[in-house]
Amino acid sequence: MHLYLRLFLLSISLLVIASCQASDVQQTQTTNAPLPAHHTKNGFKNLYTAPIGKGIFSFLKMRFFGDEPFSDQASQAHTIPIAKPEFNKLLQPGDQAQITWLGHSSFLIQYKGLAILTDPILSMRASPLSFIGPKRLVDMPITLKDLPEIDFVIISHDHYDHLDKKTIQTLGSHPRYLVPLKLKDWFIDVGIDAAQVEEFDWWDNRKFTTLNVTATPSQHWSARRLFDRYSSLWAAWHIEIDDFSLWFAGDTGYNDIQFKEIGDKFTSIDLALIPIGAYAPRWFMKQQHVNPEEAIQIHKDIGAKKSIGMHWGTFQLTAEPIREPVERLEKAVNNSLLQEGEFTTLAIGETLFYSPEASD
Numbered sequence: 001m002h003l004y005l006r007l008f009l010l011s012i013s014l015l016v017i018a019s020c021q022a023s024d025v026q027q028t029q030t031t032n033a034p035l036p037a038h039h040t041k042n043g044f045k046n047l048y049t050a051p052i053g054k055g056i057f058s059f060l061k062m063r064f065f066g067d068e069p070f071s072d073q074a075s076q077a078h079t080i081p082i083a084k085p086e087f088n089k090l091l092q093p094g095d096q097a098q099i100t101w102l103g104h105s106s107f108l109i110q111y112k113g114l115a116i117l118t119d120p121i122l123s124m125r126a127s128p129l130s131f132i133g134p135k136r137l138v139d140m141p142i143t144l145k146d147l148p149e150i151d152f153v154i155i156s157h158d159h160y161d162h163l164d165k166k167t168i169q170t171l172g173s174h175p176r177y178l179v180p181l182k183l184k185d186w187f188i189d190v191g192i193d194a195a196q197v198e199e200f201d202w203w204d205n206r207k208f209t210t211l212n213v214t215a216t217p218s219q220h221w222s223a224r225r226l227f228d229r230y231s232s233l234w235a236a237w238h239i240e241i242d243d244f245s246l247w248f249a250g251d252t253g254y255n256d257i258q259f260k261e262i263g264d265k266f267t268s269i270d271l272a273l274i275p276i277g278a279y280a281p282r283w284f285m286k287q288q289h290v291n292p293e294e295a296i297q298i299h300k301d302i303g304a305k306k307s308i309g310m311h312w313g314t315f316q317l318t319a320e321p322i323r324e325p326v327e328r329l330e331k332a333v334n335n336s337l338l339q340e341g342e343f344t345t346l347a348i349g350e351t352l353f354y355s356p357e358a359s360d
Helices: 003-016 056-065 073-079 087-091 165-171 184-189 258-265 292-302 324-335
Strands: 097-103 106-111 114-118 152-154 176-180 197-200 205-208 211-216 236-241 244-248 269-275 304-310 351-354
Touching: 087 097, 097 244, 097 269, 097 304, 106 236, 106 244, 114 236, 152 211, 176 184, 176 211, 184 197, 211 258, 258 292, 269 292, 269 351, 292 304, 292 324, 304 324
Parallel strands: 114 152, 152 176, 176 197, 244 269, 269 304
Antiparallel strands: 097 106, 097 351, 106 114, 205 211, 211 236, 236 244
16 A cells, blocks of 8 residues: 555554644633632643653654564454343343443442443444445454443543444443543433533532442543644543442553552552553653553552453554553563462453452
């Protein structure tokens, strides 16, 4: 393919992971009260890293005119473990907490009669367009029509590989959507009832019968277009259902302050869902995506009893070989002297059954 055509097509794809400039958005608060530290007059910011300014053109320069090798993950997709979902247990869950990996950062969490989806993307592409952009490397393990009735959808941020328009519109207005600040209007624009969408700032906490949810900090950014970077917030989430607690990292880089704060606030996290992929080349991705070694440090900082690695093996966003995140995780787990099974991965479509009382 001609180089310039390749550059054009890639620039469409990279709306998923990059944008060029900050936009002129409205002030996040209209009162004279001091803004929280992570708020700005034009949106939001990270507290412990410089602004993440690497965008489409710097990526293109690095990708096509630099010396960084990019692995062909599509040719390696046959090495990704796939499990056939246990549909009867998904539709009629038992007494244990059930966590099913649907690929990337999408999980189905079921416990005490609740069904929750995290960052659901059950489309073939993580892209604003149906015919171009990062394509799913393996088949979807489940379709939306196969899912149980969903009570809550939790969104970490607005990037296309975490917030998928087609999936949200198919889910419709039955679930309640829990989202970071300044994302509610997007849901209304795609047809979701405004009453079903609740925005959270970092550390906001709300209770819904047996569900207790807190938005926690993460280190990332937001953008769906070329000129709206940082205009909506990004977040990780602490989720409590009765006696079971889970932390969903969303998408994040590492700093040695915020995750320790999370661990100090929540002293008993049963299970954490932490990204381990999309980290190479490191000089380009470090601010926004953790590598497996940093994922283990997050696991330790928050004090999770058990963690599952996510954000790998589904869409190619970066340069590393497709199985490298898992191989590095396994090596780092051994070097970190974690207990067997303390930080692991699932096959796409696999369900982890977790008994909170058994882990005490």
